[in-house]
Amino acid sequence: MDRCPTCGKPKVRIGLTEKQTEILTTIKKLIKDNGHSPSFREIAEVIGKQKSHVHRVVVILSERGYVQHTPSKDRSLVVL
Numbered sequence: 001m002d003r004c005p006t007c008g009k010p011k012v013r014i015g016l017t018e019k020q021t022e023i024l025t026t027i028k029k030l031i032k033d034n035g036h037s038p039s040f041r042e043i044a045e046v047i048g049k050q051k052s053h054v055h056r057v058v059v060i061l062s063e064r065g066y067v068q069h070t071p072s073k074d075r076s077l078v079v080l
Contacts, residue, residue, distance in 0.1 A: 020057055023043060023047060023061070024067070026043055027079060030042060040054045040058070058077065065080060067079055
């Protein structure tokens with residue numbers, strides 16, 4: 001997660017909680033590192049949470065326009 005250069009605290013995007021920002025940052029990093037969209041399980045392993053938690057947060061990120069996700073398709077996360 002990106003940190004503020006002044007105080008060292010994690011940067012939180014406006015309108016997102018710290019956990020939502022963490023998951024969005026993780027999605028971006030996994031896409032960059034692997035060249036494809038991560039699975040919910042991969043995201044969950046990186047952040048140390050359950051897959052159901054990741055799913056709930058991805059739905060919120062999708063509703064807020066940060067990511068696009070096709071529910072019936074694997075690895076369909078796209079950062080907008």
